[in-house]
Amino acid sequence: MNQPNPLDPAMVRGLTQRRLSRRDALRISGMSAAAMALAACGVKGKGTTTQTPAADAVAQYWTGKTKNGHVDFANWPLYMDPEKPELKKFTQDTGITVTYQEVIEDMGPWFAKVQPQLAAKQPIGYDLMVITNGIQFKQFVVSGFLAPLDHTKLPTFAANAGTAYKNESFDPGNVYSIPWASGMTGIAYNADRIKTPITKLADLWNPAFKGKIGMMSDSQELGNFGMMKLGVDPEKSTPADWQKAADDLKVQKPLVRKYYGQEYIDALGSGEVWISQAWSGDIFQKNLEGGNLKFVIPEEGASIWTDNMTIPITAKNPVDAITLMDFFYQTEIAATLAEYINYITPVPKAQDAIKAHAAAASGEDKATLTAVAESPLVFPSDADYAKLRHYRDFATPAEQSEYQGIFEPIVLG
Amino acid sequence: MGGRLGARLAPYALIFPGGLWLLLFFVVPMVAMLSLSLQQGDVVNGYQMTWHWQTYVDGFNNYQDQLVRSLMYGLITTVLQIVIAFPIAYWIAFHGGRRKSFYLFLLLLPFFVSFVLRTISWKFILTDEGLLLSPLKDLGLLSADFHILGTAPAVILGLTYNFLPFMVLPIYVALERVDARVVEAARDLYANPVQVFRRVVLPLSLPGVFAGVLMTFVPASSDYVNSELLGSSSTFMIGQVIQRQYLSNQNYPTASALSFTLMAILLIGIFIYARVLGTEDVLKVAAR
Numbered sequence: 001m002n003q004p005n006p007l008d009p010a011m012v013r014g015l016t017q018r019r020l021s022r023r024d025a026l027r028i029s030g031m032s033a034a035a036m037a038l039a040a041c042g043v044k045g046k047g048t049t050t051q052t053p054a055a056d057a058v059a060q061y062w063t064g065k066t067k068n069g070h071v072d073f074a075n076w077p078l079y080m081d082p083e084k085p086e087l088k089k090f091t092q093d094t095g096i097t098v099t100y101q102e103v104i105e106d107m108g109p110w111f112a113k114v115q116p117q118l119a120a121k122q123p124i125g126y127d128l129m130v131i132t133n134g135i136q137f138k139q140f141v142v143s144g145f146l147a148p149l150d151h152t153k154l155p156t157f158a159a160n161a162g163t164a165y166k167n168e169s170f171d172p173g174n175v176y177s178i179p180w181a182s183g184m185t186g187i188a189y190n191a192d193r194i195k196t197p198i199t200k201l202a203d204l205w206n207p208a209f210k211g212k213i214g215m216m217s218d219s220q221e222l223g224n225f226g227m228m229k230l231g232v233d234p235e236k237s238t239p240a241d242w243q244k245a246a247d248d249l250k251v252q253k254p255l256v257r258k259y260y261g262q263e264y265i266d267a268l269g270s271g272e273v274w275i276s277q278a279w280s281g282d283i284f285q286k287n288l289e290g291g292n293l294k295f296v297i298p299e300e301g302a303s304i305w306t307d308n309m310t311i312p313i314t315a316k317n318p319v320d321a322i323t324l325m326d327f328f329y330q331t332e333i334a335a336t337l338a339e340y341i342n343y344i345t346p347v348p349k350a351q352d353a354i355k356a357h358a359a360a361a362s363g364e365d366k367a368t369l370t371a372v373a374e375s376p377l378v379f380p381s382d383a384d385y386a387k388l389r390h391y392r393d394f395a396t397p398a399e400q401s402e403y404q405g406i407f408e409p410i411v412l413g
Numbered sequence: 414m415g416g417r418l419g420a421r422l423a424p425y426a427l428i429f430p431g432g433l434w435l436l437l438f439f440v441v442p443m444v445a446m447l448s449l450s451l452q453q454g455d456v457v458n459g460y461q462m463t464w465h466w467q468t469y470v471d472g473f474n475n476y477q478d479q480l481v482r483s484l485m486y487g488l489i490t491t492v493l494q495i496v497i498a499f500p501i502a503y504w505i506a507f508h509g510g511r512r513k514s515f516y517l518f519l520l521l522l523p524f525f526v527s528f529v530l531r532t533i534s535w536k537f538i539l540t541d542e543g544l545l546l547s548p549l550k551d552l553g554l555l556s557a558d559f560h561i562l563g564t565a566p567a568v569i570l571g572l573t574y575n576f577l578p579f580m581v582l583p584i585y586v587a588l589e590r591v592d593a594r595v596v597e598a599a600r601d602l603y604a605n606p607v608q609v610f611r612r613v614v615l616p617l618s619l620p621g622v623f624a625g626v627l628m629t630f631v632p633a634s635s636d637y638v639n640s641e642l643l644g645s646s647s648t649f650m651i652g653q654v655i656q657r658q659y660l661s662n663q664n665y666p667t668a669s670a671l672s673f674t675l676m677a678i679l680l681i682g683i684f685i686y687a688r689v690l691g692t693e694d695v696l697k698v699a700a701r
Contacts, residue, residue, distance in 0.1 A: 022424065022425075026432075037444050106661075108661030112660035211560075256646070272541055401455070401662075412653075
């Protein structure tokens, strides 16, 4: 048999041809695995679309749960006297200890923080959390992250809560939440720096305050102010209204120093801004530190919201948590809380209790307590209520995306 | 026979631990994020894979300003850092003597404190009536309205400060390796100190500069803490946009798409830089 010529082109090709090496094999298997993973991926939805739980959900959740003697309480800053007299009294009365942490600063980041654990049915480290009504509250409910409340364990709530708070539009019948406090978003200004009294939303657009204006970064707060300034009722607004409000806010943008979350109060205190969107009770508490900040409900309107006590579904101590929730509806406790935090209390009888405290006190304490009992920030009149508007409620996630898509670019620069 | 099989499988066995680590903590997250960027949906109803490339286009169009701004800040920060870090590294390498490691330790000491705390402390120093501005305003050198916080210089200052060791250390390592005899030889050939630096030391330090640039430009461009604490809405960076999209809006597809867009831009930038610098193999230099 003839040996093939070593220099035969076919032979050379065969000798020098690239073979499938180990590196190639690994590469191909890796890429195909990645491609298959890409195509197969999807993220499962977190929620059901129904908001009402099954009829026996309450019984199902609460059977077998017992008192453990401890509660982990997550709340917003400036929502309780730092001495925590109410919690000390609670521990005295019931023997249940409470760990209180002011870890909630903004609803968006809070939801994002606890959502992965709740979705994986893991405890989040808290048995009781206070969340505002709005987009994230709805997401909590729809995703099934909140425990349905057992109203047989809430007798003081049933007895003492105002009727308006037993039938809130965002949680009719208090299935998942009972109010902690209600508040208003209005305008706060530094009376030392701004001598003329501020009365209107339009004052936030005043070029004289250029570089000293603060606004909020939350799209619901920002959007409400933009719409109310144009005379639109946010609760009934349409996408066209949102666009007009956004355009007006863009006109304001060069005058704004920064878009804040909870930290607007520090900026006001340090003089970084002189006038800002603000939450009604914060100003009173900041003034206790010395300072001359004033809060105003603007003529065109202000936003009203409710912060609610809820129990996450993976809470370790739900029975203790619900006992604490009920405790805060006792008239005396609600009164002392309102005296310090200066937010709207859901217990109407607290007003008489505060007046009684004022009558019993003397001097400066008497003046402060009388001011609180008569304050429109803690007990708004009907005329005040007429000016207050809730956030826009969204029927579908698409609507919510549209709203956020219109107002976010203003904050993002 | 058993020995031969063992020998053939040995390379795969050696690759296995490192490969598994990379697979679990790099490849899988990257693929998952790439997949997520092409999906549509929302948190409540779930996301479905629809190969929606439009997300990339929309993301790029909507956040062009922030992307460009982030790259500009990253670039300015890197240049500033080279200017600041080079003299420090040069001095420690050539004149540090026996206490070189002590000086390096001093340089690294602030970094035992958390990144966020250090940035907040800058916020205190730069505040309108604070340590830095108050005396200058009292002397009349600055107007009463002047503020640094909330402007681009404050953010760039924060970025430069926070990533400085990442520039000093690679340059120091490269300079340390410069053989003293090379410098001596240059001087023997009638080079004055400036020429020695420019023609001998500087080119030898360039791989260190390149490594430093890699380690500062990329994190500085994608930073989101400095602008959040020291900046305002006019200094919004792409890192903050991605964080907001992911955490506040739960808009995972847009956040993932923006992340990949940023990554692609940075990779292209680094490769162009490597080509210009004349380094054939980027990975080889980075590994040095």
